[in-house]
Amino acid sequence: MQQDVNESAFHDAGQIGTASGAPLLEVQNLEVSFGEAPVLKSVSFTVNRGERVAIVGQSGSGKSTSIGAILGLLPGNGHISGGTITLDGQIISGAGEQQMRQIRGRKIGLVPQDPMSNLNPVMKVGAQIADALAAAGHRGRANIRQRAVALMTEAGIPDAARRYSQFPHEFSGGMRQRMLIAISLAGEPELLIADEPTSALDVTVQRQILDHLQTLVDARGTSLLFITHDLGLAADRTDRIIVMSEGKIVEVGTPQEILFQPQEEYTRRLVAAAPSLLATVSGVVEVMPELSEVPDTLGNPILEVKGLVKEFRLRNQRGATFLAVDNVKFSVARGTTTAIVGESGSGKTTVARIILGLENASSGEALIDGMSISGSQAQDRRALRRKVQPVFQDPYGSLDPTYSIERLIDEPLRVFKVGDRSSRQARVAQLLDQVALPRGVAQRRPNELSGGQRQRVAIARALASEPEMLICDEAVSALDVLVQEQILALLKELQDGLGLSYLFITHDLAVVRQIAHQVVVMKSGRVIEDGSVEKVFMTPEDEYTRELLGAIPGAAFAR
Amino acid sequence: MIRYAFTKLWQSALTLLLASIVVFIGVRMLPGDPARAMAGEDASPEQLAAMREQLGLNASLPHQFLTYLGNLLSGDLGNSTRTGTPVVEMIAATLPVTLWLSAYAIAIAVIVGVLFGVIAERFRGRWPEWFTNGFALIGLSVPNFWLGILAILYLAVSLGWFPASGYVDILSDPLKGLYYLTLPAIILGTSLAAVIMRQTRASMIETMSTDYVRTAKAKGLSGGRVLLRYGLRNSLIVVVTIVGLQLGGLISGAVVTERIFALPGFGKLTLDAVFTRDYPVIEAVVLIITLSYIVINLAVDVLYSVINPRIRIGGSN
Numbered sequence: 001m002q003q004d005v006n007e008s009a010f011h012d013a014g015q016i017g018t019a020s021g022a023p024l025l026e027v028q029n030l031e032v033s034f035g036e037a038p039v040l041k042s043v044s045f046t047v048n049r050g051e052r053v054a055i056v057g058q059s060g061s062g063k064s065t066s067i068g069a070i071l072g073l074l075p076g077n078g079h080i081s082g083g084t085i086t087l088d089g090q091i092i093s094g095a096g097e098q099q100m101r102q103i104r105g106r107k108i109g110l111v112p113q114d115p116m117s118n119l120n121p122v123m124k125v126g127a128q129i130a131d132a133l134a135a136a137g138h139r140g141r142a143n144i145r146q147r148a149v150a151l152m153t154e155a156g157i158p159d160a161a162r163r164y165s166q167f168p169h170e171f172s173g174g175m176r177q178r179m180l181i182a183i184s185l186a187g188e189p190e191l192l193i194a195d196e197p198t199s200a201l202d203v204t205v206q207r208q209i210l211d212h213l214q215t216l217v218d219a220r221g222t223s224l225l226f227i228t229h230d231l232g233l234a235a236d237r238t239d240r241i242i243v244m245s246e247g248k249i250v251e252v253g254t255p256q257e258i259l260f261q262p263q264e265e266y267t268r269r270l271v272a273a274a275p276s277l278l279a280t281v282s283g284v285v286e287v288m289p290e291l292s293e294v295p296d297t298l299g300n301p302i303l304e305v306k307g308l309v310k311e312f313r314l315r316n317q318r319g320a321t322f323l324a325v326d327n328v329k330f331s332v333a334r335g336t337t338t339a340i341v342g343e344s345g346s347g348k349t350t351v352a353r354i355i356l357g358l359e360n361a362s363s364g365e366a367l368i369d370g371m372s373i374s375g376s377q378a379q380d381r382r383a384l385r386r387k388v389q390p391v392f393q394d395p396y397g398s399l400d401p402t403y404s405i406e407r408l409i410d411e412p413l414r415v416f417k418v419g420d421r422s423s424r425q426a427r428v429a430q431l432l433d434q435v436a437l438p439r440g441v442a443q444r445r446p447n448e449l450s451g452g453q454r455q456r457v458a459i460a461r462a463l464a465s466e467p468e469m470l471i472c473d474e475a476v477s478a479l480d481v482l483v484q485e486q487i488l489a490l491l492k493e494l495q496d497g498l499g500l501s502y503l504f505i506t507h508d509l510a511v512v513r514q515i516a517h518q519v520v521v522m523k524s525g526r527v528i529e530d531g532s533v534e535k536v537f538m539t540p541e542d543e544y545t546r547e548l549l550g551a552i553p554g555a556a557f558a559r
Numbered sequence: 560m561i562r563y564a565f566t567k568l569w570q571s572a573l574t575l576l577l578a579s580i581v582v583f584i585g586v587r588m589l590p591g592d593p594a595r596a597m598a599g600e601d602a603s604p605e606q607l608a609a610m611r612e613q614l615g616l617n618a619s620l621p622h623q624f625l626t627y628l629g630n631l632l633s634g635d636l637g638n639s640t641r642t643g644t645p646v647v648e649m650i651a652a653t654l655p656v657t658l659w660l661s662a663y664a665i666a667i668a669v670i671v672g673v674l675f676g677v678i679a680e681r682f683r684g685r686w687p688e689w690f691t692n693g694f695a696l697i698g699l700s701v702p703n704f705w706l707g708i709l710a711i712l713y714l715a716v717s718l719g720w721f722p723a724s725g726y727v728d729i730l731s732d733p734l735k736g737l738y739y740l741t742l743p744a745i746i747l748g749t750s751l752a753a754v755i756m757r758q759t760r761a762s763m764i765e766t767m768s769t770d771y772v773r774t775a776k777a778k779g780l781s782g783g784r785v786l787l788r789y790g791l792r793n794s795l796i797v798v799v800t801i802v803g804l805q806l807g808g809l810i811s812g813a814v815v816t817e818r819i820f821a822l823p824g825f826g827k828l829t830l831d832a833v834f835t836r837d838y839p840v841i842e843a844v845v846l847i848i849t850l851s852y853i854v855i856n857l858a859v860d861v862l863y864s865v866i867n868p869r870i871r872i873g874g875s876n
Contacts (some may be wrong), residue, residue: 071777075768097782105779112777117770120789122796122868131788132778167868180774187779 024049024088024223025070025191031082032062032069038081040065040247047191052217052224054234056270057244058480063227065247067193069093070225071108072100088190106136109189109222111213113196115176119168126164129183136187148186155182156212174205181213185220192217195227202343202507203551210237229480231274232510232554235259243267273485274554300370302469302501303332303355303388307364310350310525324350326525327364332469332518337495337502339516339533341509341548347525348505352471355503356390357381368469386416389462393474395454399446405432405457406442412465431460434497435490452483456490463494469501476511488514509552513537521545567860571853578849579631579842583624586841593640593836614640627842637839639832646843649828654847656824657813659729663740664748664809672752673798676759677791680767691756698753703812707746707819714742724821743820747812751805758801762794769793796867803859807852 023046032040040062047053057063068074070085072095085093092103104110112118120128129148138144145164152160155178168176177197184192194213198206214237217224228234234241235255243250243258243266251264262268310325325347332338340348353359355366357373365372373384389412392398399408409431410424419427429439435456446454455475462470472491476484492515494500504516512519513533520530521542529542540546594610595602602610611617615626630637636646675691682688715723721742729736766772767790775789814826821827825844832840 073773073776075773101779101781103779104777108777110774110777112770112774114770118774120771120775120793122792122866123788128775131775131780131784135779135781169869183774183778 021049022089023047024051025225026086027066027070027083028086029083030066030069030080030085030093032065032074032078033081034076034078038247039078040069042083043244043247043249044083045242045249045252047223047225049190049223050221051240052226052238053240053242054226054228054238055242055244056228056231056234058229058482060246061244062247063244064195066244067110067195067225067227070193071104071110072097073104101135105132105187105189107187107189107191109184109187109192111177111181111184111192111194111197114200115173115180116200118180119171119176121168124165124167125171125179126166129179129186132183132186148182151182151186152179154216155179155185156208157182173201174209177201177209178212181209181216185216185222188220189222191223191225193225193227196229199229203509204343204547206553207551230553231258231270231481232552236553243270269482273481301331302334302369303338303503304367304370305330305351305355305364306367308351308354308361308366309363310347310354310359311362323525325354325361328522328525328527329364330518330520330527330530332501332503334468334501335495335499336517337504337515338518338520339504339506339512340520340522341506341512342522343507345524346522348522349473350525351522352390352473352503352505356388356471357385382416386412386465387467388469388471389465389467391455391458391462391470391472391475393477395451395458395478396446398458399454399461401446403445404442405444405446405449408446408457409442409461409464412461416465418465427464428460431463434463434494435460450483451479452487455479455483455487459487459490459494463498467500469503471503471505473505474507475504477506477508484511491515509537509548521548567857571857574853575846575849579628579846580624582842582845583627584620586836586838587620589836591836593838631846636843639837639840641832641835641837641840646839649840650825650843650847653823653825653828655728656726656822657810657817657826659736660740660743660747660816660822660824661809661813663737663744664751664813665806666748667744668748668751668755669802671748672755673759673791673795675752675756676763676794676798677786679756679760680763680790681786683764691760695753695756698749698756701749703746703750704815704819706749707743707816710742710746711819726822726824743816743822746819747809747816750812751802751809754805755798755802758798759791759794762797763790766790766793792866796863799859799862799866803856803863806855806859810848810851 025047027046028044030040030043031038043062043066045053045055055063055066065074065078068078069080070087070092072092074080080093083093084091087103087107092100095103119125126145126148129151130144133144133147138147149160149164152164157163157175157178163171163175168179171179181197197213198209201209210233216222224238226234226238231241235258239254240252241255241258242252243264245266251258251262251267253261253263258267259271262271306329308325308328309323311321312324313321328347328351330338330340340351342348350359351366354361355368355373360374365374368384368388371380371384373381373388376384403411406425406428409428413419413424413427418424428442432439432442437453437456437460441449441453441457446457449457458475459470470491476487479487488511491502495502502515504512506512516533518530519533519536521528521536521544523544529536529540529545536545537549540549594607594614594616598606598610615623618626627637634647636650638645639649642649675694679688679691710721711723715721722739725739727736727739729740767786772785772789775785780789813824814829816822817824817826818830825847828840829844831837832844
């Protein structure tokens with residue numbers, strides 16, 4: 001892989017494969033329609049034996065529809081309306097259910113996207129791998145069990161013999177994904193399709209699992225078709241990248257070609273926006289000066305967190321407690337951005353909730369402008385709440401679907417009894433301008449807007465009460481890269497214009513690089529390391545920080 | 560787990576106590592006087608007074624209740640004010656009829672309901688779905704007493720396939736017993752089958768479009784296996800919950816059905832007791848019904864944890 005990258009040989013990575021013999025999978029002029037409307041248009045690509053190919057695209061680009069068509073598992077009224085799919089010399093588009101059943105599992109394995117929803121919750125995991133083995137022609141209970149345990153062990157599940165009889169809910173996300181990988185390999189397929197296999201997992205887990213998957217695939221000589229939205233990940237893990245957008249193939253090339261010599265405008269934008277690549281490709285020196293220009297702290301910090309501790313009592317275990325936040329302290333200077341980085345369970349969201357006054361600290365305090373929300377009288381608390389406003393991760397879940405956009409945005413104004421009807425209307429229009437949404441959306445409802453637009457609405461809502469600080473909890477994690485870039489740009493613009501301070505909670509170090517001045521790395525409730533972004537990224541002191549930085553996909557293309 | 564069981568038991572006992580208080584007061588608020596019902600319309604005031612004394616109706620209400628409760632705890636449900644027979648014996652004679660009928664009806668309803676529900680999902684938009692939907696509509700909207708009368712008229716009287724009425728003890732002659740109960744059980748089970756069918760269809764549509772069903776198909780499993788082990792198994796979690804809620808209705812349905820088919824069951828005992836203001840019998844009947852609700856709920860809880868492993872371990876989730 002590394003060598004491939006360094007040899008900048010410009011071989012034709014287009015339609016004709018580079019490996020010897022006929023391609024394993026050949027998709028020609030594929031058109032897929034839902035009802036009458038085609039969603040995939042003349043898609044052609046090949047996967048050679050032993051080759052690793054990535055399909056990169058944003059949501060709605062047609063990458064998942066492509067694999068649905070290959071497996072004959074298109075949802076609803078989706079159907080192949082043109083073109084052919086050839087596997088191993090055999091045309092499989094239009095094949096009957098009976099024939100596809102022979103192909104699925106045995107010739108094409110699938111590692112699905114979300115480990116949480118892809119295992120049958122009421123069936124022991126062992127049984128779920130056993131039936132895949134049985135479908136692939138293995139016989140005999142003891143034999144199947146032995147094979148299943150071996151596969152699970154190979155996929156990196158410790159103590160597989162015991163875990164064989166457990167249920168999915170007893171597995172962590174990473175372990176479930178390993179289980180799904182083991183299942184996908186049960187039929188010894190020649191082609192493995194991995195559909196965003198790690199997008200739901202923490203970066204360090206993601207890296208372990210992808211490394212493992214790569215080893216398994218390499219050892220078997222299996223071809224890999226890797227579906228992802230992350231260009232950095234695709235560049236790291238595959239030999240050839242297919243960029244898709246709006247149901248069409250935009251560009252095909254080797255990772256170097258796509259990253260360093262993109263031919264199409266769309267690809268260029270995608271490369272420019274990819275946060276994981278930005279974090280590494282552009283380097284600190286170019287990005288940092290602009291950020292460092294922000295005036296140094298004037299007077300007292302906007303937020304000061306001192307010795308914050310949060311204990312949760314564990315249910316069903318008398319007296320047992322769990323330290324979600326353990327003696328956390330940091331401060332945020334006025335007009336700057338501090339990012340809290342950590343994986344799931346690190347306590348970063350709990351810290352945010354305490355600052356917002358949604359949760360009480362067990363000890364310690366979070367001071368906003370020198371005052372604590374939980375320690376204040378009702379009246380002061382209202383005033384403090386106006387100063388700090390949240391923007392949450394899920395733009396679908398955090399906006400009431402029955403409210404109009406106007407009502408959503410002016411709700412804080414009504415709650416804090418600011419102005420009258422007409423002045424509030426004017427304020428909503430002004431806020432919509434600020435977040436670059438057309439004023440016309442005021443009367444629409446959230447479900448009529450895209451994810452990025454909704455997040456703009458959430459930001460407008462947060463800005464309504466003229467806060468001094470925004471707490472963004474994974475505010476861009478659910479968005480496609482291009483949209484993510486736009487929202488981050490908007491946040492920077494607002495910071496410059498309004499002098500806002502941000503506390504940015506994220507698991508994505510690449511995003512930190514783009515937006516933050518200071519960074520706090522958390523793990524298991526404790527602050528592992530903190531300091532300026534420059535210092536933490538360039539000279540990380542803690543092993544864990546180094547591990548996190550190393551796990552950013554696309555690191556191989558840093559230099 | 561032990562603590563869970565203990566809590567459940569305690570709650571059940573409390574429910575029973577409350578139910579018995581409500582019934583005790585409710586029965587005494589009914590218009591009509593059991594002493595007069597017993598002694599007859601022409602009884603003299605003296606006879607009436609003697610009858611009251613004999614029935615223990617002269618004591619204060621709290622006193623009457625405590626006596627009743629004390630007897631209850633020692634397993635004595637009293638004697639019928641109408642016939643003088645111990646209530647326990649009357650219940651022992653009639654309860655099995657109703658239990659057999661209900662169990663049979665539930666079995667039919669579950670088999671038909673789940674089968675039709677699966678068919679409706681598999682054949683969406685084609686005639687089998689229209690047929691099963693039609694069945695569900697009829698089952699839900701047609702009252703079962705009318706359905707019962709029609710069934711007797713056509714299936715029993717005209718065609719002679721089933722007996723129109725009567726009961727044969729299942730334990731002494733299982734085949735004949737089941738044969739006699741078949742028509743009543745079908746009638747009683749119809750609306751439950753309709754509810755189960757609709758519920759099964761709805762949750763099958765949902766589960767068959769989940770990610771794990773797609774993954775199961777991608778493994779190359781046969782359609783039948785995907786349907787049963789992945790689709791139906793998960794759908795049943797919802798179905799069981801709904802069925803549990805519906806079973807209460809089955810008991811009241813049994814009262815009507817027994818009346819139509821002249822079955823010597825619990826329903827008949829209840830109606831007779833209410834008409835004659837037979838306090839001890841009414842109280843016992845309601846207590847038994849309460850108890851059966853509690854037992855059904857417990858059974859549903861247990862069944863629920865059997866089919867849903869996520870709640871199996873002492874409710875840790």
